[in-house]
Amino acid sequence: MANQLVGTPNMALIADLLADPTFDFYCMVDHPDNVADLGAYFASRGVRLNVMIEYGVVGGRCGCRSEQQVLDLAKAIAAQPALALTGIEGYEGVIHGDHAVTGIRDFAASLVRLAVQLQDSGAFAISKPIITASGSAWYDLIAESFEAQNAAGRFLSVLRPGSYVAHDHGIYKEAQCCVLDRRSDLHEGLRPALEVWAHVQSLPEPGFAVIALGKRDVAYDAGLPVPLLRYKAGVVPAKGDDVSVCKVTAVMDQHAFMTVAPGVDLRVGDIISFGTSHPCLTFDKWRVGCLVDEQLNVIETMETCF
Amino acid sequence: MANQLVGTPNMALIADLLADPTFDFYCMVDHPDNVADLGAYFASRGVRLNVMIEYGVVGGRCGCRSEQQVLDLAKAIAAQPALALTGIEGYEGVIHGDHAVTGIRDFAASLVRLAVQLQDSGAFAISKPIITASGSAWYDLIAESFEAQNAAGRFLSVLRPGSYVAHDHGIYKEAQCCVLDRRSDLHEGLRPALEVWAHVQSLPEPGFAVIALGKRDVAYDAGLPVPLLRYKAGVVPAKGDDVSVCKVTAVMDQHAFMTVAPGVDLRVGDIISFGTSHPCLTFDKWRVGCLVDEQLNVIETMETCF
Numbered sequence: 059m060a061n062q063l064v065g066t067p068n069m070a071l072i073a074d075l076l077a078d079p080t081f082d083f084y085c086m087v088d089h090p091d092n093v094a095d096l097g098a099y100f101a102s103r104g105v106r107l108n109v110m111i112e113y114g115v116v117g118g119r120c121g122c123r124s125e126q127q128v129l130d131l132a133k134a135i136a137a138q139p140a141l142a143l144t145g146i147e148g149y150e151g152v153i154h155g156d157h158a159v160t161g162i163r164d165f166a167a168s169l170v171r172l173a174v175q176l177q178d179s180g181a182f183a184i185s186k187p188i189i190t191a192s193g194s195a196w197y198d199l200i201a202e203s204f205e206a207q208n209a210a211g212r213f214l215s216v217l218r219p220g221s222y223v224a225h226d227h228g229i230y231k232e233a234q235c236c237v238l239d240r241r242s243d244l245h246e247g248l249r250p251a252l253e254v255w256a257h258v259q260s261l262p263e264p265g266f267a268v269i270a271l272g273k274r275d276v277a278y279d280a281g282l283p284v285p286l287l288r289y290k291a292g293v294v295p296a297k298g299d300d301v302s303v304c305k306v307t308a309v310m311d312q313h314a315f316m317t318v319a320p321g322v323d324l325r326v327g328d329i330i331s332f333g334t335s336h337p338c339l340t341f342d343k344w345r346v347g348c349l350v351d352e353q354l355n356v357i358e359t360m361e362t363c364f
Numbered sequence: 365m366a367n368q369l370v371g372t373p374n375m376a377l378i379a380d381l382l383a384d385p386t387f388d389f390y391c392m393v394d395h396p397d398n399v400a401d402l403g404a405y406f407a408s409r410g411v412r413l414n415v416m417i418e419y420g421v422v423g424g425r426c427g428c429r430s431e432q433q434v435l436d437l438a439k440a441i442a443a444q445p446a447l448a449l450t451g452i453e454g455y456e457g458v459i460h461g462d463h464a465v466t467g468i469r470d471f472a473a474s475l476v477r478l479a480v481q482l483q484d485s486g487a488f489a490i491s492k493p494i495i496t497a498s499g500s501a502w503y504d505l506i507a508e509s510f511e512a513q514n515a516a517g518r519f520l521s522v523l524r525p526g527s528y529v530a531h532d533h534g535i536y537k538e539a540q541c542c543v544l545d546r547r548s549d550l551h552e553g554l555r556p557a558l559e560v561w562a563h564v565q566s567l568p569e570p571g572f573a574v575i576a577l578g579k580r581d582v583a584y585d586a587g588l589p590v591p592l593l594r595y596k597a598g599v600v601p602a603k604g605d606d607v608s609v610c611k612v613t614a615v616m617d618q619h620a621f622m623t624v625a626p627g628v629d630l631r632v633g634d635i636i637s638f639g640t641s642h643p644c645l646t647f648d649k650w651r652v653g654c655l656v657d658e659q660l661n662v663i664e665t666m667e668t669c670f
Contacts, residue, residue: 061618064563064576064633066597088566091632119619120566120574257370260394260426268426270370273585274648274670291372311644312367313425326397327370338617342580343648343670364580364649 059085060147060190060218062092062112062120066099073103084188086112086147088121090134097138109135110145110188111176113169118152128172132181143181145188145213146173150196162196166203173213189213194221195233198241221337224252228281228335252337254283256314258328265318267304271332272312275343281335282306285316289329296354301330365391366453366496366524368398368418368426372405379409390494392418392453394427396440403444415441416451416494417482419475424458434478438487449487451494451519452479456502468502472509479519495519500527501539504547527643530558534587534641558643560589562620564634571624573610577638578618581649587641588612591622595635602660607636 063085100107114121153161192200197219225248256271287298303319349358369391420427459467498506503525531554562577593604609625655664
């Protein structure tokens with residue numbers, strides 16, 4: 059869990075799960091109070107918890123802000139018999155700006171340096187501790203930094219770019235263009251695999267469609283959904299016409315506003331497939347997703363867990 | 365259903381439900397193609413569907429754009445034996461700008477005028493057709509317009525401001541201040557009844573807290589969540605300290621950034637109650653909500669249906 063475990067009821071959930079010997083769990087710590095709370099709770103349950111120190115960015119999100127804080131926290135963990143320090147974690151996705159690439163390389167280097175220092179001082183409870191970073195935009199830089207410093211030799215190095223699962227047609231598509239620019243040896247990148255389909259609900263004015271697709275259905279925080287193909291209702295086998303020339307201009311709770319480009323002849327009841335930007339916040343809108351084959355047959359349904 | 369019923373699978377769901385004689389259903393229509401589709405489908409099922417004409421706003425969302433379109437659509441409905449015209453509907457919430465109050469009064473007046481005209485021409489299939497409008501910001505103006513034109517005498521007049529259920533601490537709180545300004549005879553308004561609670565997850569820098577509350581948990585499209593009270597973990601009976609002087613400055617997928625005001629002594633593991641802005645988009649984040657009494661005991665759990 060790339061987050062702190064906070065709150066006794068949440069700790070209880072994990073302690074209960076740890077009764078299963080096949081359940082393997084690691085969480086982050088970044089504050090001595092949390093270390094004290096976890097140490098006391100898991101001692102009271104007679105269970106040992108694997109923790110990893112989160113190393114953060116000044117002005118960023120969670121995580122220790124300096125190497126000294128990391129080393130001090132390692133000592134606090136060592137004083138808790140119910141806690142096992144098993145690794146170190148960082149998240150570079152909060153580094154932005156003109157010098158992001160340099161900032162991310164520096165951050166990754168500092169993370170490996172800290173891991174080596176902790177290992178040399180005997181701070182880890184396991185022989186091959188975990189080192190992990192990387193969101194879905196900069197995984198190539200993190201992998202290169204880990205490799206350059208031979209992190210894999212000493213540590214179990216883990217990349218965790220969650221958007222590899224479905225990729226998208228928005229921010230992560232753009233981020234991947236940058237990856238491919240940086241890595242000319244990669245001939246092809248990820249392909250977007252997440253679409254949301256919706257009906258044309260209303261055509262109230264020329265050139266303007268209201269789509270039955272809203273904030274309840276699709277992410278809207280990092281770009282609006284993009285129209286891909288139009289399917290006419292009842293036509294089998296389904297054949298999509300490219301309508302990417304149309305453009306979503308706004309989303310409301312239950313509706314999207316879409317311009318209908320000249321030459322696109324929409325009818326109420328047509329079905330449009332949309333690509334989305336920011337898969338995480340699209341998944342959380344749905345209790346079930348459908349996996350389809352090339353002929354659009356649903357071959358599996360997948361329950362989401364949020 | 366204050367929306368168009370579009371798509372054969374959706375029509376089939378409603379036709380199946382209509383087999384239950386206690387199930388009463390009405391949907392909106394605003395386009396002759398949709399009227400033709402509904403008429404054909406429900407005729408094929410041997411079921412009659414109640415429809416209401418949606419009257420919209422130029423530059424707005426769904427709905428016929430002119431009185432003439434409404435009258436033409438009524439004729440199209442009359443030609444479909446499987447459809448019964450049972451009312452007229454509008455949504456004034458898309459009217460904005462400096463002259464919103466005038467625009468809304470004009471819209472409501474036009475809606476009633478159309479209803480009267482349709483009734484006088486014998487277009488409705490029932491003796492007391494439905495007339496309905498009103499979101500959660502302007503329900504007083506709609507009620508006044510309906511009353512001024514004696515809509516209740518001829519029609520079943522329905523207001524439908526969904527946010528009365530939980531109200532909020534944001535946009536609808538502000539909208540209600542305007543209602544109370546307009547209606548000095550109302551001594552008290554709605555009280556917000558929806559809170560999202562979350563732990564203080566990290567205190568990585570002085571004056572800065574990371575809260576375990578993100579875009580996965582709370583609406584963020586119309587104002588950020590506002591801190592209300594802080595509860596110390598494990599203290600029973602729970603007693604909240606006012607922390608409304610703190611301020612959420614950003615939300616990410618799983619985290620909120622909160623400034624910690626001087627004098628507020630937070631600890632990792634504290635629990636904070638937050639008010640939200642835009643209840644609709646907070647409800648859709650949760651599969652279950654908890655109803656609590658004054659002592660914060662959960663007295664009922666309520667499943668959401670999205």
